[in-house]
Amino acid sequence: MIEMNKSTILLTIIILLSSSLAGCISDGLEDNSIDLKVEFSKTSGTIIQSYTDGELLSNENVILNFDFSKTKSSNSITSFGIEMYDREYLIESDEGSEISIEFSNHGFFHLNVYAIDENQNIENMSIFIRIEQTIHWTESNTNNPIPLRIESIPSNDGKYPEMIEVFSKVENPSIISDFGGGGQSVEFTWQIIDRVDDVCQKKSSQVEDGESDEWETIHFNTYEDHDLKIIYDDGQDNVNIEHHVSLIYSDDETLPNV
Structure with a gap:
């Protein structure tokens, strides 16, 4: 018992x-029962700027979208938000569930993505974004080329680019005068110059009338701004110039999930 x-x-x-x-x-x-789910199809992109004779003609920024619609909670969700280094994007849940961010500067960005419910509970997650930049630069019929400024320092004081990729082409267009004569050859030097005017890289070339030459290089000092210059060494004929300069980051961004 x-x-x-x-x-x-x-x-x-x-x-x-x-x-x-x-x-x-x-x-x-x-x-604290917020199940935060954010969908995004892209976490990287390239800003493209086009210049002609030193003037900016077009600028294509990068727009990335973040969809919170699959976020769930036992309480009512009141808002969704994304914090960046210099600004915050906030949307009320009754106004929508998607936030779009436009990137106008290159860099490696950390996004703090979050949802808030009616009891002020917060659930967040980190998303890392890689934004590169390419400059397309052309000059026509010039014998005094304009320096191209390469601004590699990121505006968010974050991770620096891994490298600067440079492709440049100089064309000495054929000239036929009224007397049947042709143009002359042009001797010049490509230079990458740092902030104290030291030459970091260079290539010298001679281009005959009607011919062209190219320079393709990679520069790894991205901790300061540089200038890409073309210096005439000999000759007076006008030339056509085309540059493609890209700021490249390591691909450490968050992978897309849709």
């Missing part, structure tokens, strides 16, 4: 403890 009473008491205690623990666990989940 005594043994049976002990068993009954022990069983009662176990049931009471189990009920108490279940209540605590359940309450903990309900207090």
Whole structure:
């Protein structure tokens, strides 16, 4: 009889403890039960700028979209947001569930993405974005080429580009005068110059009338701005110039999930 009473008491205690623990666990989940799901198809892009004779003709920024529509919560979601280094994007849940961000500067960016419910519970996650930049630069019929400024320092004071890629072409267009004569050859030097006017890289060339030459190189000092210059060494004929300069980052961004 005594043994049976002990068993009954022990069983009662176990049931009471189990009920108490279940209540605590359940309450903990309900207090912060936001299931944050954000979908994004792109986490990288390239800003493209086009210049003609030193004037900016077009600028194509990068726009990335973030969809919060699959986020769930036991409480009502009130807002979605994204924090960046210099600004914050916030949208009320009754106004929509997608946030678009336009990037106008190259860099490696950290986004703090979050959702808030009616009880001020917050759930967040990190997304890393890689934005590169390419400059397309052309000059026509010039014998005094304009330096191209390469601004490699990121505006967010974050990770620097991994490298600068340079492709340049100089054409000495054929000239036929009224007397049947042709143009002359042009001797010049490509130079990448740092902020104290030291020459980091260079290539010299001679281009005959009607011919062209190219220079393709990679520069790894991205911790300061540079100038890409073409210096005339000999000759007076006008030339046509085309540059493609790209700021390249390591591909450490968050992978797209859709």
